[in-house]
Amino acid sequence: MSSDIYKDIILDYYRNPRNFGDLPDADVRVKDSNPLCGDVIEMQLKIGDGKISDIRFKGKGCAISQASASMLSELVKGKTLEEVKALGKADVLHLLGIDPGPTRIKCALLGLKVVKLAVYAHLGQTVTEEVKQLV
């Protein structure tokens, strides 16, 4: 009963998402959706000293989108905003441990897009085309 995409770790993060919920004293909150499938992710970031000091996410959608957002929230916690801006598709694939293919990769990248949107919003900077094209 194996499935290449749905490894135990992805299902575990889907069933028991880490950093799920609200951050009442968040400095920035950003929500975005994947127009193709309607998956929604909201990221709430607490920022201090140029770093993400705390993070929560909320969302609705498939296992790939929700699990990767949760994994990503763990990865970015403690990272500087510049480090987050430098993250890319390869980092998300590394977290998942699989390549979900050209269609489902959009699901996996939604969390990354939203966390980057939050960073750009906090810095008051214009979002790059590269970030807009993630999903």
Place this chain on the structure above:
Amino acid sequence: MVEKLTTINAARIRGDFPILRRQVNDKPLVYFDNAATSQKPNSVIDAIDQYYRNYNANIHRGIHKLAEQATLAHEEAREKVAKFINTKRTSEIVFTRNATESLNLVAYSWGRVNVGKGDKIVLTIMEHHSNIVPWQLLAQEKGAKVEFIKIDENGELREDEVHELIDDSTKIVCVAHASNVLGTINPVKDIARLAHRYGALFLVDAAQSVPHMPVDVQDIDCDFAAFSGHKMLGPMGIGVLYGKAERLEGMPPFLVGGEMIREVHTTGATWKDLPYKFEAGTPNVSGAIGLGAAVDYLQNIGMRNVHDHEKEIGGYALARMKEVEGLEIYGPMNVDHRVGVISFNLGDIHAHDLASILDEDGIAIRSGHQCAQPLMEFLQVPATSRASFYIYNTKAEVDVFIEALEKARKIFAR
């Protein structure tokens, strides 16, 4: 007299569809996404191939041999389509790009002249976006209102709402003949009669019915009907608008320019007769010819047989799906009230995850909002999975599908 077949010989039919021989992820392809688009038989592929190899030319204007052959073939395809849905006249068939364009044509051309402030457009909650958004735009522009007939717990239109919503202020009633989500076959003949009693026009979105069952536009007595070629074994990029001649004649053109004019002067222009008034620019000749070949193929099987086959496969699938733990089906359970389109959700597995797991076993289904977000909202589900069948599908394929559903259930039960 053609021999009455109780079931289609799917094995023989499958031989006509080259794509069904391919493997997906090392498994034989199980194609259950027919409501999105159908596969194409050799005869359709060959008809298109022959056109481009032997008589490709622009039609209507050329005097040379190729132009003459291409024009004949294009108009022959129109006649085939006209006979297929039993129009009164061949000129009542307008070729478009797809059902969406056909619906936009009516909303734009008929709607902008005939719908005004305070008028009502009646739709159903199970319409595809393409039979909602053109009417919403029209209503916004004209100050008209759009109202939706709701459905009951079986996924069938509520008769009380049909009677309540259609009234003297109603200008047009637009209803899917068969739902692309629920599979429900709607009582279009009854609704047409009611609409006409109030002086409203009646439009049928036949995208999911013309490919799958006998459709007779004169019997329904609809003013307009729209459907796409690619869902009925034909190529993509060719669609059909049927309109009663007296309706089409009274309408201004939609797209304008080449092919559709009679005369152009610096002071203005006049239009050709039907159907050419609505066919601006160089048409999709190969598409029309391919659609003609698709109609031939379906006629040869017989639309009653097509419908019976899908009823049998759909009925078998419904019965087997009911056995899967946690599986919820949307739409009528009575096979007489539906086409072979089954929308469902399996436990709390998101539709996209389910489609990915099935794809690993070579099974193609659709997942998402199915281009019917108002219906998804009404059903209170974010998305559904959808299996939809056609003439080449078999019970053995349904068994493979059920096995994969069980596999998905077990993966997510871990």
